[in-house]
Amino acid sequence: MKDGWVMVIGLEVHCELKTATKLFCGCPNLFGDEPNTNICPVCLGLPGSLPVLNERAVEMAMAIGTALNCEIRPSTFHRKNYFYPDQAKDYQISQYDEPLNANGYLVLPDGFRVGIERAHMEEDTGKTSHAGTSGRIHGADYSLVDYNRSGVPLVEIVSGPDMRTGEQARAYVTELRAILVATGASDGKMEEGSMRVDANVSVRRSEDEPFGTRCEIKNLNSVRSLGRAIEYEAERQIALIESGESVVQQTRHWDEDAGRTSALRSKEEAYDYRYFLEPDLVPLVPDAEWIDRVASSLDPMPAARRAALVDLFATDGGVSDAQQDLVTTVVDLSLDPLVIAAASAGVAPSLALARTANEAAKSAEAAGRLDPASFVALLALEESGALTATQAKTVLAELLEAGGGDPAAIAKARGFEAMSTDSLAAAVSEAIDAHPDEWSRFCQGDEKDEKKLTGFFTGLVMKATKGQADGKAVAAELQRRRG
Amino acid sequence: MSTPERLSRDDVAHVAALARLELTEEELERYTGQLAQVLEHAKDVSSLDLSGVAPTAHAMAVVNVLRPDEVRPTLDRAEVLAEAPEVESDRFRVPRILGEAP
The missing domain is CATH 1.10.8 (Helicase, Ruva Protein; domain 3)
Structure with a gap:
């Protein structure tokens, strides 16, 4: 980090839950199946279909909240409206102003505490692939959609803007991943996309200043790229400010090969999601007994x-x-x-x-x-x-x-019988007799010489016994003979 | 969106844009009037004294409607894709997407 600057990092982690079925329907929740085989009227958003909440997904989300020291609270579901074909119904069911888990924290192995603002439930989107030369959305002629992943249960874990270095961000993701795996809610596989990380990065000249304008970085597929992307982005923002320009709040895409971030869209054109309460779902209100039962079923973290x-x-x-x-x-x-x-x-x-x-x-x-x-x-x-x-x-x-x-x-x-003491002694004798000069040096030698010669004789014995001798036993035998 | 005293023409244009509706000047004018009337109607509720009524998230006093995590039959892919306007490689083929994922 450049002298005279402080970086501020907050992370949003999406974690797919290892349930048998999707969040609001009984379609299998499986990665890597043939496209569009795990679909039904609910996850295709067909008219007249109704979502019903998966109990196991709720318990996994509560387990995550418990493991992250969150308050588990009465919560509701909202529709997040947007036009994009990865959701067939043109909205995603998510939790908005009343998330299931809030106000927790995670302690890094070095004792640093990162606040957890919330850990809410939502459904995953389908998978789009863009046809065209680039494989990216720009320049694509059309797109293809597979709805197998649409409706898979997710928990989105939002940290506070508490981290100050790329190293801390890496430690946070590593520890969070270990916790998610320990709850049994996730397999934590970043490379398969079952755990996805977005980073909010801003810079300022000191801790006393207000937060700088932040950018959100997407497409971070490994802990390593997370650290690289954050550091690149901070440098970019510092360079902008030092040259008299200002940081524009925007979403940026990390390009692993090029080692840089590039703008996706700025917040001026930010989506207005028109959140409103999902009329087809009733509130989720875990009582103390349920919360305790989930907490007591957790394995040690x-x-x-x-x-x-x-x-x-x-x-x-x-x-x-x-x-x-x-x-x-x-x-x-x-x-x-x-x-x-x-x-x-x-x-x-x-x-x-x-x-x-x-x-x-x-x-x-x-x-x-x-x-x-x-x-x-x-x-x-x-x-x-x-x-x-x-x-x-x-x-x-x-x-x-x-x-x-x-x-x-x-x-x-395998013939790994322990060598008898006799055959070991015989092999040692043989080695000593074959190399009298080395043996006498061993007997009189200084510490360094002795170490080297112990290795020399052990090597000979090992070779003669085809590795069956125990190196420690050979060394002991050599010491015994020297007297 | 702000909630001004009266719905403005700009508000309607904004909502139309979010819904990907292309409205003519004349339609904008007409819908601004109509939507304003709907909102006026809804305003009747605010004339009631609800100070002692707790906010409710839902019309039904029911919570925690859940289903067990058990796999149910899925739809037949061929049948579903037969209804799609365009299909390629067993996927739904959709027109070029303008703009990035939200």
Whole structure:
């Protein structure tokens, strides 16, 4: 950020809910189906059809509100009127002045608190594709519409203008995504569009000044493009102001390839949506009992789960920075139950965390389905020395590929029998006899030399035993012989 | 839109534009009068003393009408698309869109 300037960021996140059906009709809510197969009179807006609210969608929206510390309030639905073929009925049913969730907050991992102004329910639109050379709307000869997505339940989460850096915006989206996934309401897939982010960006010279004129950036398809787009946009606005011009309030499109934003429309031509109460829907008024029931069915949120993992290290003096990153990775991938299971079975937390974050995470989906018992059994084999680290990783990969199994049996089938002490000793003797000079240097050597030579001898033994020897055991044997 | 004492010609032109209606000068004139009359009529309600009446969102005193999240039959695509003015690649083909998505 340029010196002498402060950027102000607010984010609007649309999140598709993982219900079985759409918000107001019983059509399947599925991504990637053949076009126009999940449609009915309601989501096509045919005359005489009537919307009926999906109970599960309401509960998911309430779960999101609860997880974001919102007040859950009596709410109503409105029609947002506009002419655009992505809604067959020429309006979108949304919540306007009485949203279901309001006045919440989200705490970033570093403790920074971002206000949540509201998290309201609305229906998604159909998908338009523009025929023509550009693939974009300008210059298209005509457009094609698929209404499968029309009516899919959404929750729109609007943050306060609280963030000040691209990094905070990225952290907010990352944490929000983790929370949405933890509520079970969303799969949080930005690339499939089930989570869509718009950013409001403005700049000013200091925190004491009123907010500057803002621009809204659309088409942010990843956390990375969010950060890039925000930073580009702030620079653009600063350059405008410094050259004596002023920022025009407008919606801008992020072009990932070009790395820049361009104007879509300015607010002078902003839509007048003529909101009015949806006459076909009655108010949604959750009572305290319902709100409590939804709240008590929520699984622990990512922040609490990260804290639970960190707690495992309390007696070892806490986690290192590197381990803190592994903790974040493990919770983001919802693999923390593996670490917890292993640690409660007596496996060292550092080993459980490392194997989960570094190995299991490579096949996160398979790891999520893995029976924690076989993961624990594997780590126990490694800890006891029956398997070397390399062997344990190989067995884990096979466990994940096969979707489970007995680690001991897999190890045996691969010939990963632990080397007997005798054969290890024989292999070490052989290496020493073949390299007497190195051995005597090892015996007298300084610390640095010793480290290098330990590696040298371990390498020889590994080669001779085709990787079956345990590196730690070889090092111990070398130390023992030196006396 | 503001709510002035009397509906203006500009208000009607604005509403017509939002509804994508192209009105002639003469129509604008006529509808301004007619719409103003409708609003006058609705104004009768404001003459009532409603100070003790809580605002209601709906005519019916019913809330929380919900359905279970269960899949219901969808329409047959061929049947639906047969009714569309134009179809391409199993999608509704619509004329060139002027302006961006809202």
